[in-house]
Amino acid sequence: MSKGTKVPGYMQGKGSRNPRGIIGDREIRYKCSLQNTILDVLRGRPGWQEVPGQNNIQPNVNQANPKQAGSGSTTQGTTSGYKGSVRNPQGPGTQSAVPTRLQGDGDWDFYWCDREWLAQNYDTMFLYEHQKILHFRNHYELTRKNLMVKNLKRLKKQTERELGKAEGQSFEFFPTTYELPSEYHIFVEEFKKNPGIIWIMKPAARAQGRGIFLFRRLKDITDWKKGEYQPLSDPNREVPETYVVQRYIENPYLIGGRKFDVRVYVLVVSYNPLKVWLYRSGFARFSNTRFSLDSIEDTYVHLTNVAIQKNAPDYDPDKGCKWSTQQLRKYLSAKHGVEAVKKAFKGIDNIIIKSLQSVQKIIINDKHCFEMYGYDVLFDSDLKPWLIEINASPSLTASGKEDYDLKFGLLNDLLNVLDLENRLTGKEKRVGGWDLLWEDGPILADDGNMECAPNGTTASIPNSFLGCHNERKRQLRELYTAAQSIKKS
């Protein structure tokens, strides 16, 4: 996108003073399409102001029909009516000739949009240098279960080709998976090779555990096929829904007889070069009932998604069945020792980096975009982490006070990392609860000046502190004081 120097008139003067952004002294305008914690965070930030008007209305209704939009002036008229002011930074003849591109979403600096909005508007959107928007254009490459596996398999093959089989071992963190219906025949072959094991079936595009079931016999799946694939049963559906079928992890790590998975928050601010932040806190979600392989019809036992648990008969919303990641780490170190836990959590770092690398070349990189992923990781009884899925819109609705505090801190620190206020030096390795895990290569804990570490010995410790103490407020205070003094000098 070629709009580096374009600056809206009313702020041109300030823009030139400030090399990193053009916000300068004025307030930061934001839009937000959600009504939960994120909105509280945005409203609570000093100097931030909500863009007036209804957030959820999509500004370009006419976008649904691009051919009509091609007729020019009318479209421009409607958008300008909605926006109140039209700036036209884009001269005729720049790349795209579609006139709607002229609408230039310039009246916000920060937009926490939903994926649907981005999908509809991204291609026609014009963004200024400083604007930040949630999601990358094709985020689904990682969050759709079938695409994620496809990408991972590809990178694994490539790695094996280039660096040998041994290196490919580091990809052994997702269970054998096939896409249905396209890979049905390979799946059946694999199924027959391993009789008696349990498989889990998940719709590729649905979230929060909907449509998931377990099976042991092929008959179960043929019954399902009949129901699902009846070509005429649902005229609106043209192609059968894509599912993935996955080998079920039969030896999950249990605490108090219950299965759990771990939610890890990961922030990607750039895919090229890949720059990844990892949040220290998160939570472990426990299944409500006790784990046993005898009752595979009982979905509640096997799924740990909060969304599903809520429908369980004796669900207690106050309790939420959650532990903080800190609590989990403490528990595991008490049982297995600090070293074993370090190793297990290092495995999570590996999952994060490998999965992001697998889509690094595919995701359309855009410096305006950022993405906060929610990784779901499951430990097996040997404390090996397995990747279950990646969400691009992890739930931000809080289930209780503790959960609210977690998410409030998480999002606030996310805004601190993005630093629209331009208060940081840009070289920080830790901002609040976020630790810089990767910037075109692994980040080590000691080589910066922000972390106080003694000389020598810590050299090979990666800058990853999942489940470690998160005293974010104190850290922020120190950070901003330090950054300020660096900037002055």
Next chain:
Amino acid sequence: MGDSNYSKAYIQALIDELKTSKIYTDLQCAAQVDLAKPTLRLSELKKGVLNGLVNSGWDRKLRNAIYRFLQTNPKLQAPTPPPEHLKEPLVYLRKAQQSWEKRILKSLNSMCTELNIPLARKRPEKDQKEWAQKWTELGIDGPVRIEKTEPKDASEKDLSQIRPVYAPKDFLEVIIGLQNPNYHGSDTPGFYHLWGIVQVPLKVKDIDELRLQYSDMSINQCQSGIDDAQDIPSELFEQERVKLGKKVISANHGPLAQEFSKKGCPTSMRATLWCQILAIEVDEIDILYYEQLKTNVLQHELLVDSLLYKDVKLTATNDDQYFVFEDFLYQVLLPFSRDTHVLKHFDYNSASPPKSYIRGRLGMEEFAVNYPPNGVIPFHGFAMYVAPMCFLFKETITLYYVFREMYIRYFFRLHSISSHPQGIVGLSLLFESLLQTHEPDLFFHLKSVGCHPLKVAFKWLVRAFSGYLSSDQVLLLWDRILAYNSMEILAVLAVAIFSFRKTNLMKVQSYNAAEAVLADLTTLQVIPLIQLSLFSK
């Protein structure tokens, strides 16, 4: 043991105890193995066998067994005092405990009649099977829904009707009411009147004695629980500590582990260290014994089960940290109520096991049985003695034996009336006297707005802070109980918490406000707090 501090009778008791325990036969076997060695010369028989026992580690095990006996059995004085003096030397406290027990029993009995359920009964065959199947997931529906499989049953009961027999609050009232009859003339002002609400004159330690006792916790000593925090580089303290810990563990010697734990246990070693301090090594006999207790649970149903269920549901299941362990708690608490080994601790506990009579034989001594079989009636919060330990042990059986030992060494004192310095009365008094000596303005302020500090702190003490602090902090605190073999640290911590929140407490004008200031303790770091209140003034 040439130590003249121990009377002959005491040593005899020790020998008798050892002779009946498994270690005696084990030692004999080991000695025989050594005897059979061809290298052994007849002329050096004794020396050779002794050396052999030392080399094979049996000497350590014997030392551990003796140490355990010394820790759990109070020293006998000569001449031997009557058994009731061993339980409690002060007559008026003994009587108070007895009447308190009567009250508990009465309330238990009235619940039985009200709800028309027997104290105990045999389970029908079908239920037994069902229980056996559900053993590891008892929390799912509890005793109630299982019983509902037989709807005709007249004694069908509902857990909602069961209520805890008593709560710490009720117990506090009893303790407040305690009076020493020898101080009857206290109407004359200035003669003997304590500021606090506990009016029993017992000798408690002052701060200097405590400083000496806990000198290993002083501020200039590195501690697990402070200096091994994650943001402190591990080479400053943690690495050395862990190295030393490994040495201590490999020595497998109780007193050594205890000494080491005075500065706290590293998280990953705590389970092993505690087992060594408490001399617990689970062997086949222990496993068998536990299985037997489990069978007893399956065969008979007690009213106490419902009390325990109710307690777990009210406390642990509602707790963010402990809800995961609900099933573990049942697997420990239900067999515990059947364990007659626990009865032995009544030799030195002021309490006595309640008696029940077989139907139709009321009052006939020969038909009396202890009820429940372990003699302990659970109260509201009892499950919290077990809950923090679920973080340590994966094996239910080890968890069970560690809890049992902790109970008969320490926790029983927290809910029986006695003059023992570590009994709840002594701890309450210690708390009050420390607080009024070191924070007189705070104490006076709270007292004058009608909020006696003990009224807030009492429940902490009774539960040894479990359920109030975050679980890792509870474990750090209990490290010190084990290491110093004393619960006085509980009172010290309670005082420290009051000092720490003093600024806010000085502003409160009512009991509820004070309680609100002290409601959430989960953010506290216990070790720095204890150091502050012990060593900073």
